[in-house]
Amino acid sequence: MLLLRSTKQPVYLPLAGCLAAIAVLIGQPVVKALAPGLQVLFLLLALPALYLIPPCFWFYVQGITSSTRWRPGRAHLKHFVLSGIGLVIVISALLLPGELRHAILVEGDDTALTATSGLVRFIVYGLVIITFLMVLGWVLQAGFYVHAVFRRLHDYRAQLRELFASTEAQEGRWILWLLLAVGGVWLFTAGTLLYDNLVASVPTEAVISNLVVLIMIWSVAIWGLRQKPGFEELYQSNHGTQEVLKSITDNKYQRSALNEQLTDSIVSKLNHAMEHDRLFLEASLSLPRLAKHISRSAYHISQTLNETLGVNFFDYVNRYRVNAAKEQLQNTDNTVLDIAMDVGFNAKSSFYTAFKKDTGITPNQYRKESRAG
Incomplete structure (x- = not known):
């Protein structure tokens, strides 16, 4: 639905990209059950997908709060550099032997490295270290975009009050509530990632985490479809x-x-x-x-x-x-x-x-x- 709308309103395109990236992250059980041959690929694509979510959501918010019709451009490409680095890691991993990729990513068995050359082990360990640093770096990236969205919404509401006598339909308060929830999850995730990687493994309850993800995706999809650009009626205005x-x-x-x-x-x-x-x-x-x-x-x-x-x-x-x-x-x-x-x-x-x-x-x-x- 978002892709169909984006043909007339490009602002819905980044939200569709955001949901697609989330689908890659949470679709592992489905892929494992229905298309096990694609499991390794989906596991690898999780890293660039992770880095796609914050900038895509930012562009959606930027689009619905823009005073002119939003369109994707070259200036936006810089926001996807980190996701591009993640894609380079994916391509590098795909060049490794298939049995080795499956053993490490799917089975979690790193003993398969003992039968490989020193160069291959060096490449694998290098990719693992870079991936670890990028996962930690995502916490900073997400925090940056959450802050940017909060500032954008604050300025946007001030602009609305200069042009409209009623602003409830345009304010996009659902984004604020969603970001507060995301901010809480972000802080929890950041703490979990740091503790899990630096101290000890953290057990998590799958039902609770899946329920939180479901509620957030439902909110993004439903309210994203309902929200229109706040200044849409003024795009063609000639009244200053x-x-x-x-x-x-x-x-x-x-x-x-x-x-x-x-x-x-x-x-x-x-x-x-x-x-x-x-x-x-x-x-x-x-x-x-x-x-x-x-x-x-x-x-x-x-x-x-x-x-x-x-x-x-x-x-x-x-x-x-x-x-x-x-x-x-x-x-x-x-x-x-x-x-x-x-x-x-x-x-x-x-x-x-x-x-x-x-x-x-x-x-x-x-x-x-x-x-x-």
Whole structure:
């Protein structure tokens, strides 16, 4: 399914690669049962597959958080150098005698080396040492990409709040929860690898480890298929959204034609759009939609909101939504969920968060206090 989607949206291609690499790692029992002749090959491919997972997942996250349509390019090749080294080790191992490979990899019997020449033993021991170091090095590689993804998601959410009034569908919170789980597994794996290779063998419960793997793969597959690029609707936008995103990334707005007179005009139009046209009631309201409504550049609107009003687009719109909700909480008996949907929120949780941020109390507490007074 991911490969089919990648023909139109290349961002799904690295996620398909990530799952394929995981399949190589966890498919050993299946290969052993159904195609024993391929068992040695799959065991060898485990090393490059291991090094494919972090960069592939990183490119997927990079793609769904990109402000422009993501496509694979030559600049991405450097991320696969370590996997390439693993592939060189695979090719080197395939040049060894088949009986020797099977004895060492499948049977775990290194006594077969005694009947080989000194050169072959040197090559085998060299490959073993390099493989051991690469397995340990994967822990560092995975940690690097986990950190990179966390930073990317943090910046991405800040960008979303400059362009959308509702961000739940685009935030990709499942990635954060998945990475927290992966981070825990990574720390456990790192400790296990170090202890297992440097101290003593660590017994593990297969059922528990397989269950953890199953849950993670299920999460990646299901949520990966559901997630769309957050800025997809803006890829073809001509309302200055790319300039807005660049200014957020650079943490400053470039000098523009925005003067005091134009700023006052934009503020006036913004207030009219919210107070008279009640544009904030649109759950899918975005900065380009607002820019089109008041016939002003999205870049100038964003600059006015941040530099003049001291607020981002997300908070500016939700402030009006919260004020409208306050009126309904005081004057109607509608449920909190009905009120949230009626004033433009598309999730109860986001309404509670915005309301408490503005008032310091929950909607139910506000209703009780306002009526008690």
